[in-house]
Amino acid sequence: MTEGQDHDLPATSLLHGDARSRDGAVVPPIVQAATFAADTGQEFLDVATKSFSDNFYVRYGNPNQTQVADVVATLEGAERAIVTASGMGAVSTLALTLLSAGDHVVLQRSLYPGTTTLTTDLLARFGVSADVVSQSSLDELESLLRPSTRLVFVETPSNPLLGITDLRRFAEVAHNAGALLIADNTVATPLNQRPLALGADVVWHSATKYLAGHSDVSAGIIAGSEELMERVWRTHLTVGSVLGPFDAWLLLRGLRTLDVRMERHNENGLAVARYLDDHPEVESVYYPGLTSQPQHELAASQMSGFCGLISFVPSGGAGRVDSLLDALRLTTRAASLGSVHSLANRPAAMWSARRRDQVADDVDEALIRLSVGIEAKEDLIKDFDQALKATSPT
Ligand SMILES: Cc1ncc(COP(=O)(O)O)c(C=O)c1O
Structure with a gap:
């Protein structure tokens, strides 16, 4: 002080x-x-x-x-x-x-x-x-x-x-x-x-x-x-x-209200990341709060919470991403992150057209970036559940 x-x-x-x-x-x-x-x-x-x-x-x-x-x-x-x-x-x-x-x-x-x-x-x-x-x-x-x-x-x-x-x-x-x-x-x-x-x-x-x-x-x-x-x-x-x-x-x-919002973003981010990580139709999840992530220990050594930003790749490739985003009722397809509302988009669509350098190569065409908002986590998970079912390739 x-x-x-x-x-x-x-x-x-x-x-x-x-x-x-x-x-x-x-x-x-x-x-x-x-x-x-x-x-x-x-x-x-x-x-x-x-x-x-x-x-x-x-x-x-x-x-x-x-x-x-x-x-x-x-x-x-x-x-x-x-x-x-x-x-x-x-x-x-x-x-x-x-x-x-x-x-x-x-x-x-x-x-x-x-x-x-x-x-x-x-x-x-x-x-x-x-x-x-x-x-x-x-x-x-x-x-x-x-x-x-x-x-x-x-x-x-x-x-x-x-x-x-x-x-x-x-x-x-x-x-x-x-x-x-x-x-x-x-x-x-x-x-x-x-x-x-x-x-x-x-x-x-x-x-x-x-x-x-x-x-x-x-x-x-x-x-x-x-x-x-x-x-x-x-x-x-x-x-x-x-x-x-x-x-x-x-x-x-x-x-x-940043303190109370971040508490909820941290809690929701972890809950949705765990849900996606366990889902058989999600190929990869990027969220440093998951203990299974290679950089989790480093993240935990310098962060006290892991926020609401998650990236993940659903099975079915880039072709499935648009229908999955269409099927979500509580998450809005939009640029930006860190909002009280859950937002998601496909970064490769947002950026690759404008960027020809090597940095864009790291981003999978089917990667979805999800900014988890402060809605009830149970409702968000239920929404992802129905959207993944509705667009299941199997
Ligand atoms: C991590 C990060 N840094 C900087 C920026 C740029 O900020 P602004 O859009 O407010 O100019 C963004 C925008 O998305 C961002 O996500």
């Missing part, structure tokens, strides 16, 4: 991690303002030149953005966080802060494709080179690191294959080579895993997913040390991936 703070557990920080909600209304007001009045010339100069100013101009900051950022910084154990208009806005702002022409980065093979495209395609046009490392190989990581390597991008669990990266060891190896470890904590959330405590230098999120939790907001978060975040904030002023005040307010409202 930090000095002067009267709480130390995430469930409480979610409600009390932002000082401003204690002033006046229990629910913070939406400050729907793009600019703020200064009473004097000196005051104008002060707010215009102060870092993280949230009462000057909305691109610099806004009280609703500060409230959300403070709550997430507390959860992640970061000195400071910055909120952006999307997860891609967060990682793009971060990369543009920390990289220059001639720099090299290493990224995981199983990674959200937007992060891969940012590094291997977009930043490549500006003289940044990239190598791809398999998630479990420290030897491979060591062999890829060079004096010009600035960043190692990891995502654990990864989307969509739920691979686990050993954050402690990856951080150690990256640091020995003078590189920073950048962790996408979208799938785990800070309630299940705190990458900064495990050695990562910066953590970022698609807050569109579990943090907001209701499929109604696009947002991103970057969190780390005061020194790094000051540099990121200066780039943020130029990149301009600005979260609107109302969306920041909605994100804060979603965050208030």
